[in-house]
Amino acid sequence: MAFSPDAVSHRTSRDLRRGAAGILISNTDVSPKYRFQPRDESLHAALRDLAAAYPSDVIAISNLIHDAATRNAHRFADAFRLRKD
Incomplete structure (x- = not known):
C-alpha cells in the first residue's frame, strides 16, 4: 500500500x-x-451540523472520530483471539 x-x-x-x-x-x-x-438531505444536514460544531469543539470531534476507528480495530482484532469456551 x-x-x-x-x-x-x-x-x-x-x-x-x-x-x-x-x-x-x-x-x-x-x-x-x-x-x-x-x-441525500439527511447526510447533507449531518455534515452541515458537523461543520458548524467543528470550530468550537475540534478536540471532542477528533476524539469521537478516532475512538470509533480504534473501537473498530479492536473488534477486528478480537475476532482472532482464541477464547476458552
Missing part, C-alpha cells in the same frame, strides 16, 4: 465517492474534479 500524498488523496477521494460515504461526485476527466454532493 502506497502512502504518497497522491496515493492517499486518490484513496480518500475514492472512499468519499463510494458506498456508504456518498459525499463527493466527480467528473470522468483524466484529471478529475470533485464536488461536494451528499447522497
Whole structure:
C-alpha cells in the first residue's frame, strides 16, 4: 500500500465517492474534479451540523472520530483471539 500524498488523496477521494460515504461526485476527466454532493438531505444536514460544531469543539470531534476507528480495530482484532469456551 502506497502512502504518497497522491496515493492517499486518490484513496480518500475514492472512499468519499463510494458506498456508504456518498459525499463527493466527480467528473470522468483524466484529471478529475470533485464536488461536494451528499447522497441525500439527511447526510447533507449531518455534515452541515458537523461543520458548524467543528470550530468550537475540534478536540471532542477528533476524539469521537478516532475512538470509533480504534473501537473498530479492536473488534477486528478480537475476532482472532482464541477464547476458552
